[in-house]
Amino acid sequence: MxxxxxxxxxxxxxxxxxxxxxxxxxxxxxxxxxxxxxxxxxxxxxxxxxxxxxxxxxxxxxxxxxxxxxxxxxxxxxxxxxxxxxxxxxxxxxxxxxxxxxTNLRVWAHGDRPAAGGFAAAHGFTRDRVLFQFSRDLEGFAWPSAWPEGIGRNWPVGDARAVEIASGVRLRPFRVGRDEAEWLRVNAAAFASHPEQGRWTAADLAAREEETWFDPDGLIVAEDEAGLLGFHWTKVEDGVGEVYVLGVDPRAQGTGLGRTLTLAGLAHLAAHGIRQVDLYADESNAKAVELYQSQGFAVVRTDVQWDKRLR
Incomplete structure (x- = not known):
């Protein structure tokens, strides 16, 4: 060893x-x-x-x-x-x-397999956190009948209610070299209680920007005159799309912006020929779980984080 x-x-x-x-x-x-x-x-x-x-x-x-x-x-x-x-x-x-x-050690077990659970329990770990992977096919998705002016180039439309956003708010793609500080601020605020996402640094963001899958057009942000309000970061690998990170600043939570950003990211993926979309959400995040289930996503995998108190 x-x-x-x-x-x-x-x-x-x-x-x-x-x-x-x-x-x-x-x-x-x-x-x-x-x-x-x-x-x-x-x-x-x-x-x-x-x-x-x-x-x-x-x-x-x-x-x-x-x-x-x-x-x-x-x-x-x-x-x-x-x-x-x-x-x-x-x-x-x-x-x-x-x-x-x-004080404690946390270990992920992907897939919630019995063997991994047995190993964790045998070494004094307790089940602490559950992460769901959701998935759905975009075929037959209930797309809105219209998108706000200025966005939605080649985005699909359907018979569902048109997407509306508050006056003074607009959606646009992320701008590399200009939006990093604001994105980090919103990410930290949106995920203040999240054990991983909320502590992203400039180095963490830069590392993702260097990945081959990174596409700034697939990172859709919402903003008003005061700055960024939220974002939907999509990801594509091997022909499968992902809701990589979806965050809304506390000052815009409860306004429906999260649902709008979700739809915008899915439309962006669909416009680029993506049909299968995956995403991850904590079991404890009831609002997110409800949102994704309401949009036809189903749980296809469960990951478990095991925790052991050391002192």
């Missing part, structure tokens, strides 16, 4: 290869976007990589990061090496690195 503040390219390749093997067997990727992006980041005192090897192969990997007084981690073991203590050894290494510096 080895600890690394940063990873050499050969190890990154081997970890990605192992992750693909896990996905093939389990039917779900073992790591989320943050863990995947962190594989290639430079060293940080708040993050550590743990690698289990056999000969020249990686048979297990865990990434952990300190977040305030707590820590978060993800780990996976190659399917051919499960049941032999590799996962327990990775977890022990994480806890040894953290020592007495944190």
């Amino acid at each position: 080895a600890q690394h503040a940063s990873l050499p390219g050969r190890d990154i390749h081997r970890i990605v290869t192992m992750a693909l093997r896990c996905e093939t067997v389990d039917g779900i990727a073992p790591f989320n976007e943050e863990t995947t992006l962190a594989l290639s980041r430079g060293p940080s005192p708040e993050r550590m990589h743990f690698v289990a090897r056999q000969d020249d192969k990686v048979i297990g990997y865990a990434g952990a990061a300190m977040v305030g007084e707590g820590a978060e981690a993800e780990l996976a073991v190659d399917p051919d090496h499960r049941g032999h203590g590799v996962g327990s050894a990775l977890l022990a290494e994480i806890l040894g690195w953290l020592e007495a510096h944190i």
Whole structure:
């Protein structure tokens, strides 16, 4: 077992290869976007990589990061090496690195599989947070009969009620190099109580802007004279669309802007030939769950975050 503040390219390749093997067997990727992006980041005192090897192969990997007084981690073991203590050894290494510096450790289990739940419970973790993945086909979607002036180029229309927005509010695409500070402000305000999204930094945003899937036209913002009011950031990979992040500034919450932005992002995806759209929402976010279900989205996967109090 080895600890690394940063990873050499050969190890990154081997970890990605192992992750693909896990996905093939389990039917779900073992790591989320943050863990995947962190594989290639430079060293940080708040993050550590743990690698289990056999000969020249990686048979297990865990990434952990300190977040305030707590820590978060993800780990996976190659399917051919499960049941032999590799996962327990990775977890022990994480806890040894953290020592007495944190109050609790949170670990994601993607897909809510019984084996992962059994592992977590056996090591003293409790079920703490549930994340739903929703999905729907846009075929037959109830599109509005009209869009506000100035937007909706090639966007679909239908028989549903026309989209209206408040006077002085307009929708437009994100402007790279100009909107970052305002976007970060609204994101922080909209997700002030969210354990992950609300703490995005300028570096986090810049990293996404450098991703091959990033399209500023697919990041639709709402603004008035005082600044940004909200945004719907869409994402497309392998022909599947995603409601990547949808946020509304507190001063515009309760006005229906969230629903309008949702429709605008879906219309943008449909205008670009996308038919399947996925999104994620916390089980505890009842308003978001209700909104997406009202628009025909159904739960297709459940992820669970397990928590262990350490002191």
